[in-house]
């Protein structure tokens with residue numbers, strides 16, 4: 031808006047871009063102005079026609095083709111009490127055809143009409159209230175059509191609500207054909223694993239869609255040993271993974287992939303699968319969003335999907351050819367599903383990569399949950415989980431990599447040592463790392479932007495970010511070369527080998543930076559409206575981008591001057607006529623004429639009409655539109671030049687995009703430099719801030735931790751307002767075939783000790799330093815936990831059944847390289863049976879499986895007694911207890927206070943101090959007294975018989 035003088039307000043014929051529309055909208059889908067307007071007019075006509083149902087409909091022509099809803103569709107309407115022989119206009123019939131294809135108990139169908147997404151018919155009735163929308167009705171002549179809707183920029187919000195209800199969303203975007211006809215095909219089927227909307231996903235984590243190919247008849251007993259195919263991708267990124275696994279390893283693999291959606295064949299008995307009836311571990315599947323999908327009867331051969339990969343077709347086909355039968359099956363299902371969900375989205379994956387589970391630590395679903403690696407057990411929050419404490423990355427891709435590592439620590443000693451080396455040299459070069467972090471902060475996610483550019487979804491801001499990121503990689507490269515510490519140079523410089531080989535990347539970066547106008551960052555043109563809404567200040571490119579653009583911009587500036595002069599001229603004339611109100615120079619969207627839009631009282635209009643040489647085009651109570659040849663000529667000229675500028679910009683941008691896409695492989699190869707350096711600097715910061723030490727990691731079977739700590743509990747204690755509590759460090763020394771039995775009072779710190787050791791092992795194997803004063807860790811292949819008691823009503827399993835299932839898995843799958851932490855096993859059943867089960871499990875793990883075992887129990891004395899008959903087990907087991915101090919804080923015995931010092935010392939605790947804990951928890955004194963008396967009687971043998 032341009033304000034001239036205190037009262038006169040002029041608006042240019044194109045208004046400012048609405049700041050609320052600062053959303054990323056794909057470039058290069060701008061239809062020519064005339065076609066957009068023609069379409070909008072037609073569309074308006076089609077909508078206007080609706081209320082006139084039966085009356086205003088044209089008799090001939092495709093657009094008004096009549097359809098009668100009969101047969102089974104009549105029944106649907108019959109339910110709602112509508113007339114059976116309902117006829118719709120073409121517009122409503124097309125909507126109905128789409129809506130009827132998708133059962134409303136599984137799908138939300140969102141149809142774009144102008145700048146709204148709308149739900150119609152049964153969709154509106156079923157979902158309006160769930161989405162929090164008002165259910166309205168379009169009243170036609172003979173019937174009413176239920177509908178509800180929301181503005182298009184709120185799409186993400188409503189998709190999220192739909193996902194929350196386990197629904198899939200069918201999105202029909204409004205499109206204009208070459209013949210200027212508006213169509214609304216199903217543009218995508220949105221499910222949690224096929225999200226392409228930026229606002230809906232968090233790039234700090236991967237968002238995998240996983241297809242699982244089970245054996246042909248998986249419920250046969252012998253099918254348990256058969257192969258299972260897995261294929262997973264993140265559609266917003268480019269990796270394409272495959273893996274062949276078996277039933278025992280399946281859940282651990284799913285845990286580390288952590289998919290957002292799992293595809294399982296339609297014909298599989300899903301109930302038997304997710305209730306764990308067939309294989310108990312698969313009960314964990316119910317935590318995931320599962321989609322049922324089977325290949326269409328006529329399916330495309332896998333090799334024909336080679337165009338969905340970015341590499342040379344032959345190379346892709348030879349890789350696809352090498353997939354095992356099961357992997358290929360899963361890949362085919364996944365690619366078909368993506369084709370159906372995202373028919374207009376260009377996928378271009380890297381070459382299929384087989385992930386090698388034997389180089390990764392196996393963390394089963396229970397362990398990942400019990401150890402609260404990425405989210406807390408209660409509430410599923412990130413805050414309070416290990417990831418929230420250790421993640422000090424400053425880029426999204428770094429954070430994503432760290433999360434991936436956390437769920438799949440390495441078992442490759444060389445790889446772990448390489449990561450440790452980075453921390454080591456970084457700790458000797460503080461200033462270097464601080465500068466590195468500052469630079470990394472300014473980078474962007476290259477892989478994501480390449481993918482978006484490929485789909486014409488990247489905006490100017492993203493192109494510019496990409497250009498700057500390449501510059502920053504170059505800057506980091508120079509910084510490394512110039513670093514005085516030769517150790518650092520020798521270690522880090524090889525990371526830039528590929529980058530050095532691609533000088534074209536630097537040219538691309540230069541041309542982006544020299545071309546794009548930085549002021550246009552994040553500003554988009556809403557192509558559904560009108561190109562005229564672009565204000566000059568939002569020209570995307572610098573005038574120097576091409577000689578033609580410079581010439582056009584110059585021309586436009588001249589027109590601008592004439593525009594300003596015309597405003598002054600009109601303003602002076604209006605004042606002369608005694609007109610005090612404001613006016614705008616606009617282009618009438620209806621007639622497309624250039625007019626002066628005047629808003630004022632009738633009285634003021636009169637003076638204008640009487641005194642000025644203006645043609646009155648339209649008049650209402652409070653506004654009038656005048657036409658002058660001068661403004662018509664100037665406006666047309668401006669519009670013409672503006673269109674020319676946009677076309678030239680478009681041409682230059684598409685050249686940049688073509689160059690960028692021709693370098694997509696190179697860009698993907700250099701992208702890991704950023705994420706890797708980011709994670710290493712995050713490890714450095716963690717080690718520095720928390721005083722961590724470098725663990726010795728080798729292929730021995732040792733597990734020796736001196737003064738270990740639990741980072742999350744320690745952080746929690748630091749945050750406490752009352753009293754300063756420090757974390758008590760404890761040591762641990764295990765080896766294959768050895769167990770530690772930990773006893774002690776409730777609240778004594780047994781569970782914390784168990785978990786801290788598992789976490790230290792995981793931290794060490796992701797390459798981080800660890801919270802201890804010294805650590806020696808022989809590679810651990812699997813971490814198992816059996817912690818807490820929870821029943822599983824969904825799987826018809828009691829707490830004890832769940833406990834036994836989990837224990838059975840550990841007893842079956844642990845190896846001499848595994849670490850098992852078992853907390854209070856056997857407490858879910860009667861005391862004697864519980865003790866014997868706990869004892870047998872400990873014995874099996876230590877003696878039969880040669881596993882490293884940390885075993886917390888309240889049955890310490892009993893287990894110790896049972897061991898007297900098994901000298902071998904006794905020799906291999908150590909007993910430790912957590913300690914507690916009583917202090918008197920007053921004169922009366924009641925003033926005694928328990929202090930948990932959480933120190934682990936050799937020995938067996940025979941007392942759980944349950945009464946004291948109950949008292950602390952606020953147990954009623956009567957109940958507590960009764961418990962104490964009963965305890966005395968019970969221990970004196972009163973109830974023996």
Ligand SMILES: Nc1ncnc2c1ncn2[C@@H]1O[C@H](COP(=O)(O)OP(=O)(O)OP(=O)(O)O)[C@@H](O)[C@H]1O
Nearest residue numbers: 756757758759775776777778779780781782783932
């Ligand atoms: N080493 C430690 N240093 C400081 N505080 C600790 C330590 N270990 C545990 N704690 C604190 O004590 C609380 C209880 O610890 P934890 O749950 O490990 O005890 P527990 O012996 O397993 O108890 P229970 O037998 O009742 O399950 C923790 O939440 C933590 O706040």
